[in-house]
Amino acid sequence: MTALAEQGSKSRAAALSESARRRRRRRRALGLLALALFLVCAAGIMLGTKPIAPGTVWQALTDPARVEDHIIVRSLRLPRTLLGLCVGLALGVAGSLIQAHTRNPLADPGLLGVNQGAAFAVVAAVVVLNVQSLYGYIWFGFAGALLASCVVFALGSIGGSGSTPITLTLAGAAVSALLNGLIAAIVLGNRQGMETYRFWHVGSIASRDYAVLGQVLPFIVVGLVLALASTPGMNALALGTDVAKALGQNVRRTRVVGILAITLLTGAAVGACGPIAFLGLLAPHLARMFTGPDYRWLVPCAALTGAVLIITADVLSRVISGDTFEVGIMIAIIGAPVFVFMVHRKGVVRI
Amino acid sequence: MSRIALSKSSIPGRRAIASGPVGWSFRLRSLVVPVIAIALLVLMASLNIGLGSSYISVSDVLDTLTGGGDARTQGIIFDLRLPRTLSGILVGGALGLAGAVFQSIARNPLASPDVLGITWGAGVGAVSAIVIGGNLASLGVPLGGLVGGLTAGTLLYLLSWRKGIDGYRMVLIGIGISAVGYNIVYWLLTVGDVDSATRATTWIVGNLSDVGWESVGPVLTALAILVPVTLICSRTLSTLQFGDDTARGLGLRVDASRGILLLLAVLLASVATAAAGPITFVALATPQIALRLVRAAQPPLLSSLVLGALLTVSADFAVRVAPGATDLPVGVLTAILGAPYLIFLFIRNRRKETA
Numbered sequence: 021m022t023a024l025a026e027q028g029s030k031s032r033a034a035a036l037s038e039s040a041r042r043r044r045r046r047r048r049a050l051g052l053l054a055l056a057l058f059l060v061c062a063a064g065i066m067l068g069t070k071p072i073a074p075g076t077v078w079q080a081l082t083d084p085a086r087v088e089d090h091i092i093v094r095s096l097r098l099p100r101t102l103l104g105l106c107v108g109l110a111l112g113v114a115g116s117l118i119q120a121h122t123r124n125p126l127a128d129p130g131l132l133g134v135n136q137g138a139a140f141a142v143v144a145a146v147v148v149l150n151v152q153s154l155y156g157y158i159w160f161g162f163a164g165a166l167l168a169s170c171v172v173f174a175l176g177s178i179g180g181s182g183s184t185p186i187t188l189t190l191a192g193a194a195v196s197a198l199l200n201g202l203i204a205a206i207v208l209g210n211r212q213g214m215e216t217y218r219f220w221h222v223g224s225i226a227s228r229d230y231a232v233l234g235q236v237l238p239f240i241v242v243g244l245v246l247a248l249a250s251t252p253g254m255n256a257l258a259l260g261t262d263v264a265k266a267l268g269q270n271v272r273r274t275r276v277v278g279i280l281a282i283t284l285l286t287g288a289a290v291g292a293c294g295p296i297a298f299l300g301l302l303a304p305h306l307a308r309m310f311t312g313p314d315y316r317w318l319v320p321c322a323a324l325t326g327a328v329l330i331i332t333a334d335v336l337s338r339v340i341s342g343d344t345f346e347v348g349i350m351i352a353i354i355g356a357p358v359f360v361f362m363v364h365r366k367g368v369v370r371i
Numbered sequence: 372m373s374r375i376a377l378s379k380s381s382i383p384g385r386r387a388i389a390s391g392p393v394g395w396s397f398r399l400r401s402l403v404v405p406v407i408a409i410a411l412l413v414l415m416a417s418l419n420i421g422l423g424s425s426y427i428s429v430s431d432v433l434d435t436l437t438g439g440g441d442a443r444t445q446g447i448i449f450d451l452r453l454p455r456t457l458s459g460i461l462v463g464g465a466l467g468l469a470g471a472v473f474q475s476i477a478r479n480p481l482a483s484p485d486v487l488g489i490t491w492g493a494g495v496g497a498v499s500a501i502v503i504g505g506n507l508a509s510l511g512v513p514l515g516g517l518v519g520g521l522t523a524g525t526l527l528y529l530l531s532w533r534k535g536i537d538g539y540r541m542v543l544i545g546i547g548i549s550a551v552g553y554n555i556v557y558w559l560l561t562v563g564d565v566d567s568a569t570r571a572t573t574w575i576v577g578n579l580s581d582v583g584w585e586s587v588g589p590v591l592t593a594l595a596i597l598v599p600v601t602l603i604c605s606r607t608l609s610t611l612q613f614g615d616d617t618a619r620g621l622g623l624r625v626d627a628s629r630g631i632l633l634l635l636a637v638l639l640a641s642v643a644t645a646a647a648g649p650i651t652f653v654a655l656a657t658p659q660i661a662l663r664l665v666r667a668a669q670p671p672l673l674s675s676l677v678l679g680a681l682l683t684v685s686a687d688f689a690v691r692v693a694p695g696a697t698d699l700p701v702g703v704l705t706a707i708l709g710a711p712y713l714i715f716l717f718i719r720n721r722r723k724e725t726a
Contacts, residue, residue: 126481126542178718190480190659190717194710197652201706204576205699211565218560218568298550305543345558352554356547363543364530 046317049310053324057105060331064101065093068338095229103233104225104331104347107293108303110240110285112326113247115300116307116319117282120254121275122192123185129286129300131192132279136199137168138290142220143206147213157220158235158291165287171195173279223294223348225334236288243284247319250277254315296348299326302355309362329355401671404664408677412460412684419456419688420448454587458646459579459687459701460680461587461594463653465643467679468601470654471661471670472636475608476629477538483655484640487545490649491552492523493641497648498556498571502563512574513586513645520641523548528637536630577650577702579687590646597642598676601635605672608632612669651702653679656709663716682709 066072072080072089080090081098114129122131130136141164145151151160175191207213253274256264264271289296303326304318311317333350345353387396417432427435427444434440435448466484473482484490496519500511527548531541556575560568607628610618618625640654657679658670664678665671686704693704 124479124481125539126479126486126546175714175718186480187717191714193481193655194713197655197706198710200651201576201703201710204572205703205707208569208572208576208699208703211569214569214572215565218557218565222554222557222561297553301546301550349554349558352550356551360530360544360547363540363547364533 042312046311046314046321050317050321050324053310053321053328056328057324057331060328060335061101061105063335064104064331065097067335068092068097069342099228099230099233100225100334101331103228103292104334105327106233106237106240107225107289107296108299108327108330109323110243110289110326111296111300111330112303112307112322112324113244113319114282114285114289115302115326116304116315116322117247117250117254117278118300119304120258120315121185121278121282122189123258124189125305126301127189128298129282130196130290130295130297131189132282132286133168133172133192133195133199134165134283134286135290135295135297136196136203137164137166138162138287139217139221139295140164140168140199140203143203143213143217146216147206147210155231155235158232161294162236162239162287162291165290166283168195168199169279169283169287220294222346223296224346225293225330226346228292232292236292239284239288243281243288244323246277246281247285250274250281251315251319254278254319258313258315294348296330296351298348298352298355299330302351302359303329305359306362398665398667400665401667401674404661404671405674405677408674408681412677412681415681415684415688416456416460419459419684419691420452422688422691423447423452450584454582454584455579455687456684458582458587458590459684461590462579462643462647462650463657463683464676464680465594465598465639466650466654467657467661467675467677467682468598468672469636469639469643470679471658471672471675472601472605472608472632472639473654474658475669476611476632476636477542478612479542480659481655482542482545484636484644485649485655486549487542487637488523488527488548488552489520489545489637489640490644491549491556492526493517493520493644493649494556494575495519495552495559496522497574497645498559501571501574502559502567516574516648517641517645519552520644521637523552524637524641528634532630534626536626536633538629541633573700574648575702576700577648577705578700579647579683580698580700582647586646590642593642594639597635597639601632601639602672604628604631604635608672609669648700648702650683650705652706652709653682656705656713657682660709660713660716 062074062077065077066074070089070092072093076089077093079085080087080093084090084094111129118127118129118131119125138161141160142157144164145156145160151157172188172191172195175195176188203217207217253264253269256267256269257271257274259267261271264274286300304322306329307318307321307325311321329351330347333354334347336354337345337347337350341350385396385398387394389395413433414429417429417436420432420436421427421429425447427448431440431444432448435444440448470483473484473487474480476482493516496515496517497512500515504511527541527545528536530548531537531544533540556571560571563571607623610621610623611625611629613621615625643650658675660682661667661674661678662670665674682705683701686708687701689704689708690699690701
């Protein structure tokens with residue numbers, strides 16, 4: 021009797037320390053990621069074709085003068101790094117959300133048709149309305165992204181009681197393919213459309229100023245708040261719709277909030293930078309290796325990972341190639357081998 | 372004397388056919404769907420062959436293809452028109468079949484040659500040929516596509532092999548390869564001038580308009596071997612669906628059978644992509660369309676094959692007759708025709724979908 025009780029309390033103590041250890045590990049991962057983010061942000065401002073000393077950077081930020089170095093820091097490197105920070109956070113969060121809501125580890129934030137919707141709107145704006153400025157593209161891209169995402173969500177929910185992972189996935193893939201066909205049909209017959217499309221499509225955070233950042237920042241902030249607020253519900257959702265309902269979750273509300281957050285975050289990112297492929301898929305997979313499947317930890321870690329990745333890629337692109345490779349390409353060239361290596365060596369956490 | 376009897380079998384939803392001691396049970400839909408699709412395919416192919424500067428009616432086309440007709444019609448059909456339609460059938464069928472194998476093994480509707488990197492590997496080869504080769508690219512493009520596709524396929528295979536092939540690990544590694552290829556392709560588009568970007572985009576979307584016998588011949592030979600072998604090897608696919616442990620318990624050599632099937636699917640996709648570009652959406656959509664038409668538990672291979680061919684040939688026909696669509700690559704129309712149909716099907720079947 022006493023032996024049994026003793027054994028029980030021992031295993032309980034073991035379980036307790038196990039969960040405590042896990043919590044400690046997650047906290048440490050979050051702290052390290054935050055530190056890494058601070059370091060790469062600093063590197064993003066200091067490094068480039070012309071390295072600038074930390075002291076000069078500090079001066080430029082606190083007490084600007086009309087010196088070349090200060091102008092470089094304030095008008096080129098700072099907006100670029102801040103935009104990378106916002107877009108990285110947004111795509112990291114959106115990626116972990118879309119993988120949760122479609123329960124598909126292959127889903128990336130573009131799956132809801134957001135990238136194609138934005139591309140279609142930008143191409144249409146150029147060809148039909150003759151819009152030529154970057155600011156024009158932002159609003160058209162954002163509107164197209166919202167519209168495409170709404171259509172996908174509506175199609176995924178028709179007929180039954182709300183959308184399910186499989187209907188969302190297929191509706192997204194079908195609508196994306198349809199829009200891709202239409203985009204090709206337009207740009208193949210129009211030189212100006214082609215010219216815009218091919219440069220817009222690679223995705224870049226270079227040569228954007230504070231105005232671009234200001235336009236998309238509110239949407240990203242709202243999206244981040246919604247996403248973080250919906251993480252406990254997503255943990256229940258990961259057990260399957262029926263179990264989540266049985267646990268008293270409002271599944272439909274969690275889904276609507278989640279999809280809204282994905283749309284806002286991805287739409288803002290794609291509007292500001294063009295489609296940055298692969299980041300939204302890579303960040304949650306890397307973060308999951310530190311945190312495990314708990315979304316309350318995964319979502320913030322994926323956000324930080326996304327930001328670290330995009331800024332690192334941007335700095336490397338500037339230092340190695342003198343800015344000839346856009347950031348999207350750099351992310352794939354660096355991130356994919358890391359990703360493949362980790363999957364090959366360690367295996368991956370399944371969703 | 373034995374009698375052939377068709378009756379309801381004891382398995383729900385299946386018919387049985389029996390002759391003496393030999394019997395077979397099948398589901399009606401898994402036979403009816405490919406038969407109807409083949410009939411439609413013959414019709415669409417004949418209509419497609421009939422199009423051109425001199426119109427040839429469907430009955431004349433069928434007559435000539437089966438050996439009749441006069442010398443002039445024979446010349447037009449066999450020398451000029453058949454390559455285009457035939458390559459549509461071959462490429463569409465191969466992509467549909469490859470997609471069905473990938474989706475079944477990965478048990479994921481998103482697993483297509485696109486996602487696995489084969490398409491984008493081929494894209495890097497072909498688009499480099501276009502951007503570097505300029506106007507002389509017509510020979511280098513299929514070759515570049517084939518080399519790129521096979522390289523990506525080999526990489527995918529080698530990197531995913533770790534004491535056997537695991538479907539999930541393979542798909543994730545495929546995504547990594549595909550991301551690199553995809554980004555290089557779109558970067559290459561910004562390197563060249565706007566004309567080579569247009570030509571490259573035409574290739575990326577998938578194009579049948581300038582194929583001749585010299586490119587159809589090798590594809591025909593390759594697929595004549597690959598398709599039957601794939602269909603024969605696919606016997607093990609339904610057992611693989613139970614998961615590794617159960618399949619192994621049932622006596623299946625899991626790693627060997629999955630490895631062979633994947634190799635075949637990679638080859639099918641590479642050959643098809645090299646011939647006509649990655650015709651958008653066929654490999655993703657046709658297995659899902661076939662699945663819903665046949666009402667099966669996993670993408671049916673034969674139906675995916677036939678429907679892939681049917682979708683591609685119909686899209687090619689639509690490109691040639693629709694006003695304003697002339698000169699568009701066929702891939703534009705496969706997406707525009709295929710996507711709404713897939714959406715319609717899954718909305719209709721909505722209640723049966725499970726998470």
